[in-house]
Amino acid sequence: MSGKVLFWVQHLLGIGHLKRTSTLARSLAASGFEVTIASGGFPVAGLRLGGARLVQLPPVRAIDVYFKDLRTEDDRPIDDAWRARRRAALMTCADQVRPDIVLTELFPFGRRQLAFELEPFLTEMRARGAFIACSVRDILVEPPKPERLLEMLERTERLLDRVLVHGDPNLVPFEETFPHRDRLGDRLAYTGYVVEEPMAANGQDGEGEIIVSAGGGAVSEPLLRAALAAKPLSAARDHRWRLLCGAGIAETTVQELRNLADAATIVEPARPDFPGLLARGRLSVSQAGYNTIVDVLAAGIPGVVVPYAGGLESEQTLRARRLAERGVLHVVDEATLSPQTLAAGIDRALAAPATELAQLATDGAAETARLLRQALAARNI
Secondary structure (H helix, E strand, O other): OOOEEEEEEOOOOOOHHHHHHHHHHHHHHHOOOEEEEEEOOOOOOOOOOOOOEEEEOOOEEEOOOOOOOEEEOOOOEOOHHHHHHHHHHHHHHHHHHOOOEEEEEOOOOOOHHHHHHHHHHHHHHHHOOOEEEEEEEOOOOOOOOOHHHHHHHHHHHHHOOEEEEEOOOOOOOHHHOOOOHHHHHHHEEEOOOOOOOOOOOOOOOOOOOEEEOOOOOOOOHHHHHHHHHHHHHOOOOOOOEEEEEOOOOOHHHHHHHHHHOOOOEEEEEOOOOHHHHHHHOOEEEEOOOHHHHHHHHHHOOOEEEOOOOOOOOOHHHHHHHHHHHOOOOEEOOHHHOOHHHHHHHHHHHHHOOOOOOOOOOOOHHHHHHHHHHHHHHHOOO
16 A cells, blocks of 8 residues: 555535545555545435445534535534534544545635634644645635634644645646745646546447536536527527436436426436436536536537526536637636526637637546555555
């Protein structure tokens, strides 16, 4: 083994953070690391772990788009007793794993609501000699208060050895959403985008289809309903359409969408072979979350995106705008989403000439493993 990795992750609304963590964990395990994921979100069925192991912490989720109202598995607001239980569970996991490397997903560049457990945990891990790094996507959500950026910087300088940015500065440099990047110096490294390894889709599923998806589904219902109503208005009306409903969509809603769909439209749960479906598809319609976008780019098919902009979210809008400027995606504003605007966006994307995004680094999983092996070698672990 190349060392023991404890990877902390907390998903609160969607499941994108956990999906990216699982992709990285599979890659790390395949390269020889002994990987344990400590997950603080509600369990997600069908998560691909490969050679990694998952430890479920007492789960918590957000029930509002501002991530202020956090609820436990009993649907109760978190309190000091629950916080103490979470801290104890995380430390118990660390005592069992005895990690050489600790990875935090997003924190301290987000998830400040969980600082009550991470501050003492990371302080203790540093005292034990672990190498501590943050795994963070390319774009941060703009904080509501400028001083939060300084708080992120202070915690980074005090608690972290490395910041692994899963992006490419040729597309979006980290300083675009973190203006104190220069203070991080050599502590920051770009890995490239983390792309999930493809899984072949069943039979002819996906062939020539319009594939509509929205990640975990927690805030995707308006897009799915608009897509159903947009189909007869679009030049793609004669294609087979496939709507993938994430785990956050209630089964009653899924059934209602099936009842609204025509005979040439498939409505089904989200599938682990999503990248394989895209590889065969004619067009992707989605929100603009990190994982979905890199899957669409890897598939090389046209994409229409409706960036989620609820609450304080700005990350999807920036990513979508940057890619639209390069001609590889077509954007429909969430504020003006309707069957008509979505159908028009789909028609634009189908009529546009094919455009490739040249020289975008997409080896983020392998590069993350290389950087962590390098860190351990420097410490003779």
